[in-house]
Amino acid sequence: MIEVWGRRSSINVQKVVWALEECGQKFERHAVGGQFGGTDDKAFLKMNPNALVPVMKDGSITLYESNAIMRYLARKYGKDSIRPRGQKAYALADQWTDWTATTLNPQMFTVLVKQVRCKPEDADPAAVKVAAKNLENLFKTANRAIGKKPWLTGRHFTYADIALGAFYWRYKQFDIKHANTPNLDRWLEQIKERPAFQKWGMVPVGTNNDEWLANEKKLG
Ligand SMILES: N[C@@H](CCC(=O)N[C@@H](CS)C(=O)NCC(=O)O)C(=O)O
Incomplete structure (x- = not known):
């Protein structure tokens, strides 16, 4: 199951979970960042040393940078939904x-x-x-x-x-x-x-x- 770390009030998290939904992918989200904290935890810093949300994990691929994540989702899951055509x-x-x-x-x-x-x-x-x-x-x-x-x-x-x-x-x-x-x-x-x-x-x-x-x- 794809996992996402990030509070929903973050615009960069919103883009990623919106993109996942457009691609029809199920995912599990963890509320991290802002009042929820957690971005300075050792395990989180290992995924994103910048201590920022969102982070997405899909199997062996762990990614940060919301736009890079959207492009990844478009390539892998986004044919007929969010992937540009041509x-x-x-x-x-x-x-x-x-x-x-x-x-x-x-x-x-x-x-x-x-x-x-x-x-x-x-x-x-x-x-x-x-x-x-x-x-x-x-x-x-x-x-x-x-x-x-x-x-x-x-x-x-x-x-x-x-x-x-x-x-x-x-x-x-x-x-x-x-x-x-x-x-x-x-x-x-x-x-x-x-x-x-x-x-x-x-x-x-x-x-x-x-x-x-x-x-x-x-x-x-
Ligand atoms: N360029 C990064 C920016 C990430 C970013 O600035 N995230 C903010 C929320 S929008 C953050 O993590 N702030 C600290 C926090 O939420 O604790 C991206 O697009 O993912």
């Missing part, structure tokens, strides 16, 4: 997946830790304002790229839709000024219809630290 779709799926991690995530992280997941005295509205402006531009870029296409890379759903979908869902919950991105809104409506997203991706982020921590505990 060179162009593969190239675009990787481009967008990397974009979420390297370009989008730093701005998302600023809003998360300076507005939602911080004590009131540690909030930094100025930094959040700058990040929100950057996010408007970034999501407008993605909005133009998806255009009228059903999914990010074309006609078929791929792991890139999971990578961007998890972030866009969270973005829409942030209490900040949002970009006008109707193509992404239309695409998110399709994502919301997917049972795997409903089960693993539709996770409330909360508007303040207390809500965040309460959600984390409730979700496991």
Whole structure:
């Protein structure tokens, strides 16, 4: 049985368990990280010396890095579900997946830790304002790229839709000024219809630290 280590409030864990569900794979998940701790345990550090979630174990393969895990799942189990079909779709799926991690995530992280997941005295509205402006531009870029296409890379759903979908869902919950991105809104409506997203991706982020921590505990 595939095993996953990670708390459900983590966006990177959400991507992995959502991908597993899309691939129709059964798995066992252990709530680790955040309030649950465990990432500094010797056994965990052996799996991921970075002390971060998620970690996935499939037989003799133990992997960290959520996007690497999604790509592994796509190759091994994702034909007809999350695996891109053809060179162009593969190239675009990787481009967008990397974009979420390297370009989008730093701005998302600023809003998360300076507005939602911080004590009131540690909030930094100025930094959040700058990040929100950057996010408007970034999501407008993605909005133009998806255009009228059903999914990010074309006609078929791929792991890139999971990578961007998890972030866009969270973005829409942030209490900040949002970009006008109707193509992404239309695409998110399709994502919301997917049972795997409903089960693993539709996770409330909360508007303040207390809500965040309460959600984390409730979700496991
Ligand atoms: N690049 C890594 C980032 C992993 C990461 O930053 N994980 C965060 C949660 S999203 C974490 O483990 N934080 C510490 C904790 O939960 O205790 C990935 O995509 O898997």
